Amino acid sequence: MLALKLAFKNLMAAGLRSWLNAIVLAFAYLLIIFFNGLMDGWNAQGKKQSIGWEFGQGQVWHPEYDPYDPFSLEDAHDLFPEVSASVPVLVRQASIYPSGRMQSVLLKGIPANQNLLELPTHNLVASNTGAIPVIIGERMASNSKLKVGDQLLMRWRDKNGTFDAQDIEIVSIFSTDVQSIDLGHVWIDLERLQGLTGYTNQATYLVSSTELEEGETGGWPHHTLGALLKPLDDLIATKKISSSIMYIILLGLALLAIFDTQVLSIFKRQKEIGTYVALGMTRWEVVRLFTFEGGAISILGAIMAAVIGTPLFYYLAKSGLQLPAASTENSGITIGDVMYPVFGLGLVLGTVVIIVLTSTLVSFWPAKRISKLDPTQALKGKIQ
Amino acid sequence: MKKIIAVLVGATALWAFSLSSELTPEEIIKKVDENMVSENRVTQSSMTIKGKRKNRVLTSKSWTIGSNQSFTEYLSPAREKGTKMLKLKEELWIYSPASDRTMRISGHMMRQSVMGSDLSYEDMMEDRELLEMYTAKLLGQEEIDGRKVFSLELNAKVDDVAYPKRKSWIDAERFVPLKEELFAKSGKLLKRVTMSNVKEVQGRWYPTKMIYKDMLKDGEGTMMEIISIQFNQEIPDYIFTKAALKK
Amino acid sequence: MIKFLIKGVIRDSTRSKFPIAIVAIGVFFTIFLSAFIGGVLQDAVEVNARFTTGHVKVSTLAFAENSTQAPLDLALLGMDSIKSGLQNEYPKMMWVPRVSFGGLLDVPDENGETKGQGPCTGMAADLLNTENGELERMNINKTIVEGRAPEKRGEALVSEKFAQKMKLKPGDVVTYFGSTMYGSMCFQNFTICGTISFGQQMLDKGGLIIDISDAQQMLDMEDGSTELLGYFEGGQYLDDEAMKIAQEFNARSTDSTDEFSSVMIPLKKQNQLEGLLNTSESMSEIMVGIFVLAMSIVLWNVGLLGGLRRYKEFGVRLALGEAKGKIYRSLLVEATVIGVVGSVFGVILGLAAAIPLQIYGMDVSEMVPSSNMMMPSVYRAAVTPSTVFMGFIPGIIAMVLGQALAGYGIYKRDTARLFKELEV
Secondary structure (H helix, E strand, O other): OHHHHHHHHHHHHHOHHHHHHHHHHHHHHHHHHHHHHHHHHHHHHHHHHHHHHHHOOEEEEOOOOOOOOHHHHHOOOEEOOOOOOEEEEEEEEEEEOHHHOOEEEEEEEEOOOOOOOOOOHHHHHOOOOOOEEEEEEHHHHHHOOOOOOOEEEEEEEOOOOOEEEEEEEEEEEEOOOOHHHOOOEEEEEHHHHHHHHOOOOEEOEEEEOOOOOOOOOOOOOEEEHHHHHHHHHHHHHHHHHHHHHHHHHHHHHHHHHHHHHHHHHHHHOHHHHHHHHHOOOOHHHHHHHHHHHHHHHHHHHHHHHHHHHHHHHHHHHHHOEEOOOOOOOOOOOOOOOEEOOOOOHHHHHHHHHHHHHHHHHHHHHHHHHHHHOOHHHHHHOOOO | OHHHHHHHHHHHHHHHHHHHHHOOHHHHHHHHHHHHOOOEEEEEEEEEEOOOOOOEEEEEEEEEEOOOEEEEEEEEOOOOOOOEEEEEOOEEEEEEOOOOEEEEEOHHHHHOEOOOOOOEHHHHHOOOOHHHHEEEEEEEEEEEOOEEEEEEEEEEOOOOOOOOEEEEEEEOOOOOEEEEEEEOOOOOEEEEEEEEEEEEEOOEEEEEEEEEEEOOOOOOOEEEEEEEEEEOOOOOHHHHOHHHHHO | OHHHHHHHHHHOHHHHHHHHHHHHHHHHHHHHHHHHHHHHHOHHHHHHHHHHHOOEEEEEHHHHHOHHHOOHHHOEEOHHHHHHHHHHHOOOOEEEEEEEEEEEEEEEOOOOEEEEEEEEEEEEEOOOOHHHOHHHHOOHHHHEEEEOOOOOOOEEEEEHHHHHHOOOOOOOEEEEEEEOOOOOEEEEEEEEEEEEOOOOHHHHHHEEEEEHHHHHHHOOOOOEEOEEEEEOHHHOOOHHHHHHHHHHHHHHHOOOOOOOOEEEEEHHHOOOHHHHHHHHHHHHHHHHHHHHHHHHHHHHHHHHHHHHHOHHHHHHHHHOOOOHHHHHHHHHHHHHHHHHHHHHHHHHHHHHHHHHHHHOOEEOHHHOOOOOOOOOOEEOOOOOHHHHHHHHHHHHHHHHHHHHHHHHHHHHOOHHHHHHHHOO
């Protein structure tokens, strides 16, 4: 305990240099926490958005349905099973003709009065032009150069395979981070789509608002939320590696600064060391003292990081970080325009523990030289 | 002069009256069916597909029985030569000589465009009696390229038709369509077909040049010309087997 | 004078070895890190560059407008002459054609009839010509699960999942069925030379990678491609350069009245990458700034340490009557020498570490749970002239600054007390 107190006193006495070291460490803390927080935030946000816009708390699919196989859509529809608190979606293929070119789209029917997913489906009832009201996402709108109020032709096939075509009107354009319900998607009222195609009371998949148990899915295969979110998890895991390499280097730099300071202070304070020994401290006790001093820098750094970081991170977590749109366009991975970092307790504590441990370790390394010092020579201040 | 006009007007009115009083719309399309529909036919035709960058001409020979059995072999250009298609009801089989493979194509491909043209496979195969599929309504008489025509509106009475509504302009003398407009259920115009070069073949009148225009797409349409057509031939059964594809 | 000081520095190893080593390590860290951060932040941009956008992309005007649908009928024809023109004009860039297409992949039974079928997402690149680096650019060799990359025409890589589902193995034959650029049907047999894991669901479903010559023939696209991608030497996107090249090219080739005339678009203007690129630039500047600061603190310590070690020496020199200013100046010159030598070592070390990392990349796929993704699990550094410059800033300035601060103590020393201090 004495050693610890003494260590802090010495540290304070060293003045500016200690503070500078602490600043470097504080940066290390802040950056490590910031980047990890950003990743966690991305992950949490991606999940939240995916759940809110697309997955719900899991889905129940028609046995034939495969979102990555457009040919599976042909048969992937049926009278859907009774699943409580769920929203049915019927998926059909269709073509739209913005400016004369044919473009294939997925036509998804969802009840206009649903409020499980964040899609602004309540807009799907309003149209006074006689055209079929549809909603599309921002990316789809910009790729196909469409805006609210635009009317264009859509062609689809009914249950007999007969082509039908009619004008649709874009009644609303929604903005979502979830690309997989935006690109190439046209959303329409479920009943209307059932009417247009003749697939009355049929659906392709159901989005559930609660976690379903085995046997609650009415015979259709259950796709749990965890399984639906796996691609996102995998991506984040990859990204985390790149950031960890970055902060390993950063930490290395900070540790170099501590190491360097230790070498300096041991060199400079030989007389002091000699005095300690002369006063009856064992050499290992002196080593401990110096090690504590080094380690204490990291604690000082942590305090400093807390002073700067708490308001900063609070602000960032609150107001988010503006990011440019659509960095991973078409990859189907959810990434937001505004990222809200998440700074968990585990992350903060973990970072502190790692930094304190490593800085104590590098402080010990030069300090153990003290154990070899000849106290009398040291007392004289002789350079050895 | 006045006299001549009066006579002409009178004659036209009389002609129109005589035609409309003679035939019901059903009778008109029945006469069209007699020309257009046959038990089977063997056709050699060329298809000119106009594109923005180049026009393509494909020639092919087809054996067709009704609308459920059809066998087509492409004769030119070199790229397509030897490609054969067999349609049996909802199944479509394609043989390609380059890959020496016989592939099954799922049913919905049937309504896709043939070789990038404005025709679907169904358009090409259509050989069902109009009378069986549609109810007809006579809208009036007009003139197309100097030929008098009846204009008819046809509405589907069965479910499984490609076009639930059509407008047809039927040559009043030869009973072949000279123009057709094909509509979707919603009433949207999907395709416009104009026919010309009506020739007499085996006692029937048959248009040998047809221009298909997909009204939803940009482009200039596809021209189909019949080089030769024979009706009610003896077609050996083996032609409509998968084995024939590889031959 | 400087010669004398250098001699001193060299002979007194406490004055040279340790500080130079620290400076070198610090500079090394700074350079390596700024290169690494530059590389990592360009990551997202890189994925786009490698697979879809290139550093610049040439296509027809109409294709560029409808690029999200990758319409084959709007492909670029007369590609070879455009390519060789560009190759002559910008010999340092690599120009590679790509075709993306979609159709069906059909697996035959023993009679050559359909046994199984699936949707197919195809990519064609110039794979048989090994000089253009396409295999590496698309990370193909690393993502092959079984077999090898195509080595001759008629060979194809198919997705591992498709192969498993259809029980296919290298040597088996599959048929691609789709449309040519004019809409005719096309069929092409391919011998599977390997299976590949894309790490992207759509591609894993039915991805197909073939050589460009096969695609051109199959899709009736002679001397054509949907896109012609240009890459800078060293794999680094250079914005100013790309903008300039695109401007020059478009002034010559683009005719706004002809939708089939060619247009070049730099990476930045594609897929809304501009914002991302700008952010990553400013992010990397901030990061590097922090490192330079941290490094400066470390080196300042070194300077102080040097000053302290020689406390006695300066005492003696002062006692012998050397002017304080002179000692101080000599100290700064020494610091500069050490700073330069250390920085040079550090830069050499840093580049030695960063350049291979830029060229070969660091494969972290084993650390990733779902490994062998086509999306790079390989990290690369990005070495630019400014990277080197970054290293010199802390290396020299911080060293000199450190010595200057440390040496300031010289002025505080009182000649009268010198002998007392120097008492042995």
